[in-house]
Amino acid sequence: xxxxxxxxxxxxxxxxxxxxxxxxxxxxxxxxxxxxxxxxxxxxxxxxxxxxxxxxxxxxxxxxxxxxxxxxxxxxxxxxxxxxxxxxxxxxxxxxxxxxxxxxxxxx
Numbered sequence: 001x002x003x004x005x006x007x008x009x010x011x012x013x014x015x016x017x018x019x020x021x022x023x024x025x026x027x028x029x030x031x032x033x034x035x036x037x038x039x040x041x042x043x044x045x046x047x048x049x050x051x052x053x054x055x056x057x058x059x060x061x062x063x064x065x066x067x068x069x070x071x072x073x074x075x076x077x078x079x080x081x082x083x084x085x086x087x088x089x090x091x092x093x094x095x096x097x098x099x100x101x102x103x104x105x106x107x108x
Contacts, residue, residue, distance in 0.1 A: 002031070002032070005032040005035065006029050006030065006031065006032055006052075009029045009032055009035070009050055009052060009067075010028070010029055012037075012048070012050075012067075012069070013026050013027075013029070013067065013084075014026075016067075016069055016080075016082045019071075019080055019082075020069070020071070020080035020081055020082050023084065025056060025057055025058070026056075026084070027054035027055060027056050027063070027065055027084075027086075028054055028055055028056075028057070029052045029053070029054040029065075030052075030053050030054050030055065030062060031052060031053040031054075032050065032051075032052045033051045033052055033053065033064075033090070033108070034049075034050070034051040034106030034107065034108050035048070035049065035050045035051070035052075035106065036048065036049050036105050036106055037049075037050075047069070047070050047071075048067075048068070048069045048070075049066070049067070049068050049098075049102055049105060049106060050065075050066070050067040050068075051064070051065070051066055051093055051094070051097070051098065051106060051108070052064070052065055052067070053065075053090075056086075063086050063087060063088060064086070064087040064088070064089065064090050064092070064093040064097075065084060065085065065086055065087070065093070066083075066084070066085045066087070066093055066097035066098060067082065067083070067084050068082065068083050069081070069082040069083075070082075085097050094108060
């Protein structure tokens with residue numbers, strides 16, 4: 001299960017990198033701590049939050065990351081936005097990177 005979650009997140013990061021994340025380099029996820037990704041079935045709208053541990057290609061140690069994405073292709077042209085924020089500690093990722101509502105959404 002954990003490997004499946006990491007693989008799915010890796011795929012999502014790859015897709016976002018080519019679409020709306022606009023980063024040259026992205027981390028390689030090693031552990032998904034929390035995730036909530038909503039694909040609305042009645043139209044092409046997505047909304048996702050991931051908290052994960054990973055490693056940037058040039059880093060010596062793993063760090064914690066919060067990835068947020070939103071996409072809407074409901075007929076008004078593709079609109080998407082993503083943010084990826086890096087933290088040295090899990091405590092910082094939880095307290096600084098996520099709101100109380102987002103932590104609840106991730107069940108953390």
